[in-house]
Amino acid sequence: MNTTLRRLSAVIMVMFLGLMVATTYTQFLRADQLNRDPRNVRSIFREFNVARGPIVVAGQPIVESVPVDTPFGFQRVYAGGDAEKAQMYAPVTGFFSLVNGSTAVESAANSFLNGQADALWVDRLQNLLTGRKTQGSSVELTIDPAVQQAAWDALGGQRGAVVAVEPKTGRILAMVSKPSYDPNVLAVHSTGQAGQAYQDLLNAENDPLINRTIGALYPPGSTFKIVTAAAALEKGGLTPDSVIPAPVTFRLPGTSTDLPNFGGAACSPTGEQTLTDALRISCNTAFAGLAVSLGGDAIRETAEQFGFGDPFQVPMRSAVSRYPAAEGFTDDRVALSGIGQGDVTSTPLQMAMVSAAIANHGTLMQPYLIDTIRDPDLEVVQRTEPQAIRDAVSRTTADELRDMMVATVETGSGTAAQIPGVQVAGKTGTAQTAPGVAPHAWFTAFAPADDPQVAIAVIVEHGGDLAQGATGGRLAAPIARAVLQAALNR
Template sequence: MNTALRRLASVVVIMFLALLAGTTWVQFGQASALNNDSRNVRTLYREYGKPRGPIIVAGQPIAQSTAVDDPFGFQRSYSQPELYSTVTGFYSVVNGGSQLERSMNDVLTGQADSLFWQRMQALITGAQPQGSSIELTLDPAAQQAAVDALGGQQGAVVAIEPSTGKILAMVSTPGFDPNALATHDTTAASSAYQQLLGAEGDPLRNSTTSDNYPPGSTFKLITAAAALESGDYTAETQVPAPDTYTLPGTQTQLPNFGGSSCAATGQMSLADALRISCNTAFAELGVDLGDDAIREQAERFGFDSADLTVPMRVAESTYPAELAPDRTALSAIGQESVRATPIQMAMVSAAIANGGTLMSPYLVQTVRTADLDVVSEAKPSELSEAVSAGTAQQLTDMMLGVVQSGSGTSAQISGVQVAGKTGTAQTGRDGEAPHAWFTGFAPADDPQVAVAVIVQNGGDAGSEATGGRVAAPIARAVMQAVIGQ
């Protein structure tokens, strides 16, 4: 009998310990996952039952929580949604969140580690917990200029302050209205979300950071930088510039844009080759420099890095590995498998404008509590030394030539020196119009803004598009807005 009782007691103890372990695991080990599970309605009530911090541009909220008479208590509302949806994204009861609403969620809800003492103070005093505000670096005039200049075309614009890395404009078109997703009418919110998922141009995506494209001739800035950094070339070095170039190891002829001739003599200076965007010159230059030299230079500008956040994660811009010489030739002119995000190409111009120093781009300037106490404030930080100061100056002079008398004259601003580079990138898909690119900065003698523009598939110009014709005027409008011209 005693043996049976001992066995029963042992089973009871084991069951009790199993229950204790299971309860402990659920309450502590799985607490974070359960709290953040989208199916956990209590999490939604907890988040919506207190004011979510506002997102602020130039002192004005572009996203904020307003009190509503329903079980949630507060609803997200967005002002000027078509202007800022690229940046704010959306915050929805049924569809989650995107962009800043997602990447800064812990701050906006007041749950970030940096806000621990504010939460403790609210707990002790019995005050209503509130999220913190985030103040952005955006320039409203530049943002508006980018939206207006893109018009109904699908594309993206990024503008950066070269000396700090502040993002002054971030626009991806088409935009959307986050208010339609923020409604507490779950049926309406789900319907609006599905419509946006199927909409032309994928408006829910932020193309400035999430998508990469063949950069076309804007990549020639990196090939030129590699040449100058090698010490074997200057802006005035004569380089071969034939009417066509036979890709090494093949019978394939690479022509210049539109079948044009770059130079009657078959040679021209490196500066002139960039000025008129001579394909054959840069293809042969790329082969002479070699695959490794161009890749190393691209990486110094930020390519092949998967760690960049602004705070949204930025898709990796890539330069392909282990290329055969014929592929190197095409990569040197921004084709083949080279891919770049719009923010990456803005970073290239920003580094050149900043004397060769690439600053880390950032979008959030200040985080404040509901009592306006500063929790954190962004400080400019150096990402890399992309090129030497001497190379940066030579590239600047060469880019001035592009805008003054080359392929980028549509970016000219009266009374202001503008440095830039155009690009017309083949997509690699039959029958599809090329992407139109422009990247540059102004004023060249005192850079205040670096910009990159892509208009997908030529926009309204279609197959007739070039970077100089389509993208350069958009860049000009954004630069003018920043410098007050």
Template structure:
């Protein structure tokens, strides 16, 4: 064979080897990753041919179920209470993949999870059609309904937690959407629904409870109070400077109070009274005294900066770094670049309610196989100690004062002690503030911790957390206490 032919043969052999290696990589090494891609329509077609397992809420009600249909896919995913649970269940769509629990627990629901190995092996031996497992959520349908009705048509979110376990009792985001519109096998109808949701400026596909970051406003004063108490230099009765306006160093700007007045006689106010009336100047001054590092450390102990999978993905709440004195004062009242999800704000109250121990939030209680045998039951997990028991007890007393006679009186429940904190977060000049409220009840034996945020809920002057968000939290707490 002459030299040119040998070279050509070598090139052809190299091409065959490259093709063989590439095919081997795709078929064996990359196969699982390719199958798991949410956009892999072939995988969705295969899964739609199976009896996908249901998603249930506490008590057994089905909120996502496979319905037999007479078409090529055999089963249609349906959501009996669609919009009410949309941001928890997510959607399961031929064209647009999955979201929410449908994505987070897809391997269980489709029957491909390693935890269901023996079930799959049994199906293979017996020749039975593979079926998916079921996922039971921690969501309480009574509490979920109460949260949805209380929030109404207003844009925002509600989260309710069991302080002792971290279980999510309710998670509502508004505006919502109907996942049935995306699950349809009519491709044209699904596309029309999808495009409509993408075009909606209110972004209904976003789960505001876990996926949106807001300035927490004065709800953050719980953390600033905790940092002060944990330092050992302050008690609830320690007097703070609370003038009508606080001069901010390094700038000609000032920090003022909502009412434009000083917070106590002679511009002095106790820590407990400062929280009760939400005195900005007192907490701004306190924040500068404590320092940015102390506030950052305390916020981290409450969960800021931690990546969470509950198993829904959660945006990471954050406390800013490299702060100067004026920025520290603003951050101490939950402004500047402090950002938190409603879930995170609920975690603050839950940790205080739980004696200072922060529990890991969770939305899945039990996983079962197709024969309803329990495969996995979630046990409560501690994320760490946010504050000491003594500090938690003091914070409870301070938060009770907020509801008893301060800015949060609209959250009062007859015969029940409620602890809470209002928040009114600025996010743009001339824009209505975000109205916040976070709380727990009963304060002496907590059953539920709640966070509520309402976007653009009123005029610039009226969108206060105590006025708008506190009544929503009240209805949610009552639903838990009275169930």
């Protein structure tokens, strides 16, 4: 009898031990996994039954949660339901959807917006003790509404992107991508409607869900000549007044292909010109030859100092801008890389940061979108402090590049970016993508040149309204001018 009881007790103890292990495993080790599982209805209701914090621009919410008489409790509303304004901010805010997840700031700052961040543990403890419902924190962005609106309006109905940055801090003042979308159609509580709206956007032409400022890679065209010029000054022993070859055409090494200048024009009647003049009028043959003489390694190292090869976290992760690896990188490809063609790719944000680093005396700052996070009592929980990444170039080189870029706007290819009474430093770019396809039009700049307050990059895809007649100077520079003016008038 005792033996039977001992055996029964042992079985019961093993069962209890198994139950404790299973419970611990489920509630502790697998808790996060189960909470994130999209099939977990309890998690879904918990997420949507919270007064999710607002996303704020210049003291005004551009995204907020409003009470609704449904099992979910709250409805996420973008720009007060104004579809166009919601589209203007969509690349920044992203969406928070019942069936489609979340993106952009809605995703990157989710733990603060839903009130579950570790930094909010005091609020969570107070809620537990008082029975108060959880409320999310407000996320205040660096976006300036006037600059954002100017970029949105100036880009018009064209495909492309505009990003503006404060050079001394890295604060992102504008982030516009077109075409865009209305996040309100994805935030509805009808799973059928939200799912169909998402599929419609996935199937739409021109990828409206992509934030082109950080998520799309383009050949940077002649805007990359800034980097090539920086390599020449930093590593090639040249000065702005150094004279370099500038022939009518340049034979790509090892090929029978001749690279022309824009429109087949000669850059100089003598077949040579200063480095400053080559940048000022954007001479292709001069920079192709310069790239070969410098070598791919020198240009690559300089590009990487500006951020190529690494993503930016703004807090969303940007696509990685690339300068080609050394292996198999022949001189003909090096020549093309010197003018931002061939295998070089860049996001608009990356080219804005190139200009921003030059404007900031050579120091590359970390770009960021979130300025301040406040708890429900409006106490500051987190504030972003400006952070330097590295010195991309020396102060002397940055000042020389600044002066060369000023010449580009004053008397060169970028005159359409001129602002009366303000000295603008800029560089045009016209990037070829495929034979017979209209080029991308680029412009990057900063102003005022003597005390930079804003740096910018603009891209208009495939010639925009000007189609085959587009150049960076004709199409992108006027857009940049409008945005620079808005930033300087704020």
